[in-house]
Each structure stands twice: as structure tokens, then as C-alpha cells.
Amino acid sequence: MRGIVSSIVACLAALCLFTNGLVVADVATCSGIVPMAYRNDKISIMDFGGVGDGRTLNTKAFRAAVYRIEHLNRRGGTLLYVPPGVFLTEAFNLTSHMTLYLAKGAVIRATQNTRDWPLIAPLPSYGRGRERPGGRYMSFIHGDGLHDVIITGENGTIDGQGDVWWNMWRQRTLQYTRPNLVEFMHSRSIIISNVIFKNSPFWNIHPVYCSNVVVRYVTILAPRDSPNTDGIDPDSSSHVCIEDSFISTGDDLVAVKSGWDEYGIAYGRPSSAITIRRITGSSPFAGIAIGSETSGGVVNVLAENINLYNMGVGIHLKTNIGRGGVIRNITVSDVFIEDARKGIKIAGDVGDHPDENYDPNALPVVKDVTIKNVWGYKVQQAGSIQGLKNSPFTRICLSNINLHGAYTPRNSPWTCSDVSGAAVQVNPWPCSELTSTHETGECSVPF
Ligand SMILES: *[C@@H]1O[C@H](CO)[C@@H](O)[C@H](O)[C@H]1NC(C)=O
Ligand SMILES: *[C@@H]1O[C@H](CO)[C@@H](O)[C@H](O)[C@H]1NC(C)=O
Ligand SMILES: *[C@@H]1O[C@H](CO)[C@@H](O)[C@H](O)[C@H]1NC(C)=O
Numbered sequence: 001m002r003g004i005v006s007s008i009v010a011c012l013a014a015l016c017l018f019t020n021g022l023v024v025a026d027v028a029t030c031s032g033i034v035p036m037a038y039r040n041d042k043i044s045i046m047d048f049g050g051v052g053d054g055r056t057l058n059t060k061a062f063r064a065a066v067y068r069i070e071h072l073n074r075r076g077g078t079l080l081y082v083p084p085g086v087f088l089t090e091a092f093n094l095t096s097h098m099t100l101y102l103a104k105g106a107v108i109r110a111t112q113n114t115r116d117w118p119l120i121a122p123l124p125s126y127g128r129g130r131e132r133p134g135g136r137y138m139s140f141i142h143g144d145g146l147h148d149v150i151i152t153g154e155n156g157t158i159d160g161q162g163d164v165w166w167n168m169w170r171q172r173t174l175q176y177t178r179p180n181l182v183e184f185m186h187s188r189s190i191i192i193s194n195v196i197f198k199n200s201p202f203w204n205i206h207p208v209y210c211s212n213v214v215v216r217y218v219t220i221l222a223p224r225d226s227p228n229t230d231g232i233d234p235d236s237s238s239h240v241c242i243e244d245s246f247i248s249t250g251d252d253l254v255a256v257k258s259g260w261d262e263y264g265i266a267y268g269r270p271s272s273a274i275t276i277r278r279i280t281g282s283s284p285f286a287g288i289a290i291g292s293e294t295s296g297g298v299v300n301v302l303a304e305n306i307n308l309y310n311m312g313v314g315i316h317l318k319t320n321i322g323r324g325g326v327i328r329n330i331t332v333s334d335v336f337i338e339d340a341r342k343g344i345k346i347a348g349d350v351g352d353h354p355d356e357n358y359d360p361n362a363l364p365v366v367k368d369v370t371i372k373n374v375w376g377y378k379v380q381q382a383g384s385i386q387g388l389k390n391s392p393f394t395r396i397c398l399s400n401i402n403l404h405g406a407y408t409p410r411n412s413p414w415t416c417s418d419v420s421g422a423a424v425q426v427n428p429w430p431c432s433e434l435t436s437t438h439e440t441g442e443c444s445v446p447f
Contacts, residue, residue, distance in 0.1 A: 028277065029216075029243060030214045030216055030241035030242075030243050030275070033212055033213075033214050033239055033241050034189045034190065034191050034212050034213070034214050035189070036191075037076070037077055037097075037099070037148055037150060038076065039076055039077045039078055039079040039098075039099050040074075040075075040076050041072075041074035041075075041076065041077070041078040041079065042078070042079045042081060043065060043068065043069070043078060043079070043080055043081065044080075044081040044082075044083065045058065045061050045062065045065055045080060045081065045082050045083070045087065046083065047065075048060075048061040048062075048064045048065045048068070049061045049064075050062075050082075050085075050087060051085075051087075052083065052084070052085020052086055052087050052106075052107075053085070053086065054085075054086035054088060054107075054109065055088060056088065057088055057089060057090065057111065058087045058088060058089040059089045059090040059092065059111075061087075061089075062087075062089050062092040063092050063093075065080050066080070066092060066093060066094060066095050066098070069095050069097070069098045070095040070096075073097070074097075076097070077096075077097030077098055077099065077148060078097065078098055078099070079098070079099040079101050080098060080099065080100050080101065081101050081103065082100070082101065082102050082103060082106040082108060082153070082156065083103050083106060084103050084104065084105030084106055085105070085106065085107070086107040086109055087106070087107065087108050087109065088109045088110075088111055089108060089109070089110070089111065090110075090111050090113070090116065090117070090118075091110070091117060091118055091137075091138050091139065091140050091141070091142060091179065092141065092142070093142050093143065093144070094141065094142065094143040094146060094149055094151075095143075095146065095149075096146045096147050096148055096149060097147075097148045097149075098148075098149055098150070099149075099150040099151075099152060100141075100149075100150070100151045100152075100153075101152060101153045102151075102152075102153035102154070102155075102156025102157070102158070102195060103153055103154055103156055104153075104154035104155060104156065105156065106153065106154075106156035106157070107156060107157045107158075107159055108141075108156070108157070108158050108159070109159040109161060110140045110159065110160045110161050110181075110201075111161075112161050112164045114137075114164055114165065114168065117137045117138070117179060118137070118138045119135045119136070119137060119138065119176060120135060120136060120137075120138045120142075121135055121136075122134065122135055122136055122177075123136075123185075123208060123259075124263065124267050125208075125209075125235075125236055125258070125259030125260065125263055125264045125267035125269060125295070125296060126259060126260045126263055126264070126293070126354065127260065127261075127262070127263030127354050127355070128263075128354055128355070129176055129177030130177050130202075130260075131169075131174065131177045131178065131202075131228070132174055132175065132176050132177050134176060135176055135177075136176050136177035136178075136179070137176055137177065137178060137179035137201075138179060138183075139179050139180040139181065139182055139183035139206065140158070140160055140179055140180070140181050140182065140200075140201075141158065141181070141182045141183075142182075142183055142184075143183070143184040143185070143187050143190075144184075144185045144186060144187070145185070145186045145187065146184065146186075146187040146190075147187060147188045147189045147190075148189045149184070149187065149189070149190050149191075150190075150191045150192075150193075151182070151191070151192045151193075151195055152191065152192070152193045152194050152195065153194055153195060154194065155194050155195065155196055155219070156195060156196070157195070157196040157197075157198055158181060158182065158195060158196070158197050158198070159198045159199055160179075160181045160197075160198065160199045160200040160201050161199055162178075162199040162200050162201040162202075162222065162226060162229065163199065163226075164201075165178045165179070165201035165202065166201070166226050166227055169227050169228075170227070177202070178201045178202035178228070179201050179202060180200065180201075180202050180203045180204070180205075180206040181197055181200035181201070181202075181203070181204045181205065182197070182204065182205050182206070183205075183206040183207075183208065184206075184207045184208070184210050184213070185208050185209055185210070186209045186210070187207070187209075187210045187213075188210060188211045188212045188213075189212050190207065190210065190212070190213045190214070191213075191214045191215075191216075192205060192213075192214070192215045192216075192218060193214070193215070193216045193217045193218065194217045194218070195218055195219075196218070196219045196220075196221070197218060197219070197220045197221070198220075198221050198222070199221070199222055199223075199226070199229075200220075200222055200229050200249075202228050202229065202230075203228065203229070203230040203233050204220050204222070204229065204230060204231050204232065204249065205218075205220070205231070205232045205233070206233050206235060207233075207234055207235065207237045207240060208235040208236055208237060209235075209236050209237065209269060210234075210237040210238075210240070211237060211238045211239050212239045213234070213237060213239070213240045213241070214240075214241050214242075215232055215240075215241070215242045215243075215245065216241075216242070216243045216244050216245065217244050217245065218245045218246075218247075219245065219246045219247075220232070220245070220246070220247040220248070220249060220253075221248055221249070222248075222249040222250050223250060224248075224249075224250055224282075224283070224284055225250055225284075226249065226250035226251075227250060227251070228250070228251050229249040229250040229251050230249065230251045230252045230253075230255050231245075231247035231249050231251075231252065231253040231254055231255075231281070231283075232245075232247070232253075232254045232255075233252075233254075233255045233256070233257055234254075234256050234257070234271055234274050235256075235257040235258060235259070235271065235293075236257070236258045236259055236264075236267070236269035236270065236271055236296050237271055237274075238270075238271065238272045238273050238274075239272075239273045240271075240273070240274045240275070241274075241275045242254060242274075242275065242276045242277070242279065243275070243276070243277045243278050243279070244277075244278045244279075245278075245279055245280075245281075246279075246280050246281060247279060247280075247281035247283075248281050248282045248283065249281075249283055250283070250284065250285075251283065251284075251285045252283065252285050252286040252287075252289040252316070253279065253281045253283050253286070253287050253288070253289075253308075254276050254279065254287075254288055254289065254303075255286070255289035255290070255291070256271050256274050256289070256290045256291075256294075256298050256301055257271065257291065257292075257293045257294060257298075258270050258271045258293065258294050258295060258296030258297055258298055258325060259293055259294075259295040259296045259325075260293045260295060260323075260353075260354050261293075261295055261322045261323055261324075261353055261354050261358040261359075261362070262295075262322075262354070262357055262358050262359060262362070263295070263354060264293060264294075264295025264296050264323070264324075264325065265295045265296070265323075265324045265325065265359075265362060267295075267296060268296055269296045270296045270297035270298060270299055270325075270326075271296070271297070271298045271299075271301075272297075272298075272299045272300045273300050274298075274300070274301045274302070275301075275302050275303075276288060276301070276302070276303040276304075276306070277302075277303070277304045277305050277306075278304075278305045278306075279303075279305075279306050279307070280306075280307040280308075281307075281308060282308065282309050282310045282311065283310075283311060283312060284311075284312045285312045285313065285316075286311075286312060286313045286314070286315070286316035286345075287306060287308040287311055287313070287314050287315065287316075287335075287337070288303045288306055288314070288315050288316070288332055288335075289315075289316045289317070289318065290316075290317045290318070290319075290327055290330060291316075291317060291318035291319050291323075291327070291350065291351065292318040292319055292320060292323070292350045292351030293323070293351065294319050294323055294325045294327055294364065295323050295324050295325045295362075296325060297325045297326045297327070297328075298325070298326075298327045298328075298330070299326065299327075299328045299329050300328075300329045301329070301330045301331065302331050302333075303315075303331070303332045303333070303335075304331075304332070304333045304334050305334045306332070306334070306335045306336070307335075307336045308335065308336065308337045308338070308340065309337070309338040309339055310338070310339045310340075311337060311339065311340035311341070312340065312341050312342070313340065313341065313342045313343075313344075313345045314335060314337040314340050314342070314343045314344060314374070314376065314379075315332050315335065315343070315344045315345070315371060315374075316344075316345045316346075316347075317330065317345070317346040317347070317366065317369065318345070318346075318347050318350035318351060319347075319348055319350065319351075319364040319366065320348065320349060320350055320351050320353075320364070321348070321349070321360055321362070321363060321364075321388065322353055322358035322359055322360055322362050323351075323362065323364045324359070324362035324363070324364060325364050325365070326364070326365045326366075326367075327364060327365070327366045327367075327369070328365070328366075328367050328368050329368045330368070330369045330370070331369075331370045331371075331372075332370070332371045332372075332374075333370070333371070333372045333373050333374075334372075334373045334374075335371075335373070335374045335375070335376075336374075336375055336376070337374065337375070337376035337377075337379060337403070338376065338377060338378060339377075339378040339379075340376065340378070340379045340380070341379075341380050341381065342379070342380065342381045342382075342383060342384065343374065343376050343379045343381070343382050343383050343401075343403040344371060344374070344382070344383035344384075344385075344398075344401070344403075345383060345384050345385075346366065346369065346384075346385045346386070346387075346393060346396065346419070347384070347385075347386045348364065348366070348386055348387055348388040348391070348393070348418075349386060363388055363390055363391035364388070364391065365391060366387065366391075366393040366394075366396075367393065367394045367395045367396075368394075368395045369393070369395070369396045369397065369421075370397045370399075371397070371398050371399075371401065372397075372398070372399040372400050372401070373399075373400045373401075374400070374401040374402070374403065375401075375402050375403075376402070376403040376404065377403075377404040377405075378404070378405070379403045379404065379405065380405070380412060381412040381413075381414075382401075382403040382412070382413070382414050382428050382430075383403070383414050383430065384414060384415045384416065385414070385415075385416045385417075385419045385430075385431070385433075386415070386416070386417055386418070386419075387417060387418030387419045388418055389418055391418075392418040392419060392420060393418065393419045393420075393421075394419075394420050394421065395420070395421050396419055396420070396421030396422075396434065397421050397422050397423075398421070398422070398423040398424070398426050398430060398434065399423070399424040399425055399426070400424070400425045400426075401423075401425070401426045401427065402426075402427045403427070403428070413428060413431075414428065414429075414430040414431045415431070416430065416431035416432075416433045416434070417433070419431075419433050419434070420433060420434070420435075421433075421434050421435075422434055422435050422436065423435075423436055424436065
């Protein structure tokens with residue numbers, strides 16, 4: 001009886017279908033987080049002199065089209081159609097109530113003229129550019145203070161041509177922080193779907209100070225050795241839902257952030273209500289990451305049904321002294337990992353500082369972390385949890401985790417310090433800091 005009641009309650013919390021008297025939970029999706037907008041007004045980049053030959057600069061065409069959408073302000077918004085072809089352009093801004101629609105075979109390609117790339121102010125929660133002091137290059141496709149924006153189509157491509165930027169990073173000739181491929185700041189009701197993102201100069205998709213953002217059915221590709229090409233980085237944002245995507249880049253696939261040390265603490269905007277599901281991908285760094293910039297706090301994150309292969313670390317929660325911020329109520333479940341240096345890592349000593357003014361007493365708090373139903377093979381080290389002596393990680397709950405080694409069932413043991421919590425059915429067994437609770441199924445952490 002209790003089982004039936006709880007399954008109905010669980011089902012009501014999701015979406016249910018009643019079929020032949022059986023209760024069948026529907027597949028959870030991001031639907032409903034942003035209302036779908038249908039645009040009656042449609043224009044094409046060709047109406048603004050667009051040339052899709054891969055050589056002609058289309059900056060004026062994109063800026064004029066967006067200007068037209070902003071100032072004519074048609075009821076229900078406007079769809080900007082990009083037909084098949086390669087449309088080279090400099091960075092441009094979007095506006096509210098617009099859909100950027102990439103047809104099958106459409107490519108919006110970033111110019112490699114880095115010298116004329118527009119600069120914008122640093123993010124207040126970072127205090128400076130992430131990699132260089134001062135301002136930062138504007139993202140290739142940018143939105144600030146917008147709402148009701150959709151980037152979609154028939155899997156056309158947004159191509160950052162990032163190799164010139166990666167080489168500047170490698171040669172240490174970058175003057176300012178590299179541009180993200182797509183960034184929305186202070187925006188809400190954003191949908192990004194059915195688009196391929198390729199060769200971003202820096203992070204691929206960066207919603208910062210945003211709410212109600214959906215990213216689904218995207219493909220994000222960058223070479224394995226491309227520096228800092230994170231896939232999707234929700235940053236000081238809430239109600240972000242990411243699903244059904246393939247990401248293979250040179251850095252973390254999805255990394256939830258919220259600002260950097262004293263600047264992030266002062267700005268005080270957390271990331272919350274973040275859902276990540278049905279993501280497949282590969283990276284030399286992390287699959288699902290929280291951090292390392294988490295100074296505004298990261299709370300209420302659910303990541304589930306994640307498939308990772310050829311990875312650095314499967315699941316990585318990372319923060320540092322000076323960060324401050326609370327990382328709390330994080331659930332990661334149903335993860336498959338094939339071939340990784342490490343399965344699970346939770347650490348309090350990761351990442352650099354913006355400057356010397358960070359507060360060494362600003363210790364992060366990490367608690368209520370549940371990681372369950374993880375299966376991996378060819379994983380060199382199962383995991384490590386390194387808390388902080390003066391701020392131990394608490395209520396860390398691991399259950400039903402099987403991480404097999406490369407050539408034998410055994411791999412390097414877990415290492416732990418300054419952590420408490422519980423473990424149930426974890427193989428290899430984690431560490432004595434985590435108590436075993438002799439229940440099957442759900443891990444219940446004593447508190
Ligand atoms: C884009 O918008 C920002 C403000 O959000 C503004 O500072 C910048 O001048 C605009 N850039 C271009 C190229 O239109
Ligand atoms: C676009 O790609 C997604 C997968 O990311 C796929 O589900 C969808 O069918 C594709 N759409 C088209 C029009 O090719
Ligand atoms: C924990 O986060 C989940 C989302 O992952 C949310 O549904 C739940 O309400 C949160 N719990 C608390 C106590 O805030």
C-alpha cells in the first residue's frame with residue numbers, strides 16, 4: 001500500500017499517463033520552463049543583403065536585421081531565417097521577441113579578425129575577465145537584458161572558428177579574455193535547440209544572471225585539446241534546463257557556476273533549480289561539474305541519465321578557499337562512465353583566484369550531495385573526496401555505485417578527508433569517513 005501511494009505521489013510530481021489502469025510515468029522534459037513562441041512575422045537575412053559565400057562579411061546584414069526586429073517590434077515577435085550557406089560575420093547582439101532560425105545547411109561563422117572584436121565590461125561577479133584582467137571580448141552571439149529569445153532551426157551550425165583564439169592562448173598573446181560563442185546576460189525565457197555549436201573560442205553557451213533557460217537537442221563540438229571550451233555553463237542563473245544533447249569538447253561538458261571569490265560573494269547571485277538530463281559526451285575534463293567558481297552559491301541541481309566516455313573525471317564538484325558560497329542539494333543519478341581517469345571527485349582545492357584580495361577565511365560549504373546509480377568501467381581511480389579542514393563536506397551520500405578498473409575489477413582506492421556522510425552499495429568501497437547504512441535502495445544519511 002505504502003509503495004503504491006508513494007509511486008502515485010512520485011508520479012504526480014512528474015507527469016503521468018494512466019493507461020489501462022497502470023500508472024506510467026511520462027519522460028521528464030524541459031517543456032513548460034519557457035513558453036513556446038510562434039512568430040508570424042518572418043524575415044530572411046537575404047532581405048538585408050546577406051551573402052552566404054563564406055567570404056563576404058555579413059555583420060551589417062545581421063545588425064540591420066536585429067535592428068529591424070527591435071524597432072518594428074511586431075506583435076508576437078519576429079523570426080530571422082538564415083538559409084543554407086556560410087554566413088561569415090563579426091559578433092552581433094540579439095534582441096527580445098526574436099527567433100534566430102538556422103536552416104539545414106546554414107552556418108553562421110565568426111570572423112577570425114580578433115583585432116576588431118568588440119570589448120565589453122567584465123562580469124561584476126568575476127571582477128575581471130576570467131583569464132585576463134580588465135574587460136573581455138563580447139560573445140560572438142550576445143544578448144543582454146532580453147526576454148523571449150529562441151535560437152533554433154534544422155541543426156544549422158554556429159561556428160566560432162576558435163583556433164586563432166586557442167593559439168593566442170597557447171602563445172600567451174591574449175590581451176583580454178576570449179569570447180564565449182553564445183552568451184545571455186540578465187535575460188529570461190530563452191530557448192536554444194536544434195543547433196550545432198562548433199569550435200567556440202572559449203565557453204560555448206553561457207547564460208549568466210538569467211532565469212528560465214532551456215537548452216535541448218544541441219550538439220556541441222570542439223577538439224579535445226582546445227583550451228577552456230566548456231559546453232554549457234549556467235552561471236548565477238536559475239531555472240535552467242539542459243537535456244537531450246551531445247557534447248564533446250576540450251573542457252567540462254556542463255559546469256554550473258556562480259561567480260569568483262570576493263566578486264562573486266559581493267554580487268551574491270546563486271545558481272539554482274538547474275536540471276541536466278540525457279547528456280552524452282566526452283572530454284579530458286569533467287562530464288558534470290559544479291564550479292569551480294561558486295561564490296554566489298549553487299543549490300538544487302539535478303543531473304540524471306548522463307552517458308560519458310573517454311573522460312577525465314565523470315562527476316566533479318570543485319571549489320576552493322576564498323570562494324565562499326554554499327553548494328547544497330546536488331543530486332547526480334544514473335550515470336554511465338566508460339574510460340575515465342576518475343569517476344567521482346569532490347574537492348575543496350581547485351581553481352585559481354582573481355587576485356590577491358580574496359579572503360582566505362571565505363570557506364565554501366558543501367552539503368547534501370547525493371550521487372547514486374553510477375556504473376563505470378575502465379575507470380582508473382573510483383573517486384576522491386577532499387573537504388576542507390575548517391569546513392568539512394557533510395551529508396555526502398553515495399549509493400549504488402560500481403566503478404570498475406581498467407584491466408582488472410580492482411582500481412586505485414578512494415581517498416577521502418574532511419568529509420562525512422554515508423555510502424550504500426559502493427564498489428570499490430569508498431572510505432571510512434562515510435558510514436555504511438545497512439539499508440538497501442536509498443541511502444539515508446544520519447543527521
Ligand atoms: C551589444 O550590446 C551591448 C550592450 O548589451 C552594447 O554595449 C554593444 O555596443 C552592442 N554591440 C554591438 C556590436 O551591437
Ligand atoms: C537535429 O538534431 C537532433 C539531435 O540533436 C535530432 O533529434 C533532430 O531530429 C535533428 N533535426 C533535424 C531537422 O535534422
Ligand atoms: C532539492 O533540489 C531539487 C531539484 O533538484 C528540488 O526539487 C528540491 O525541492 C530541493 N530540495 C530542497 C529541500 O530544497
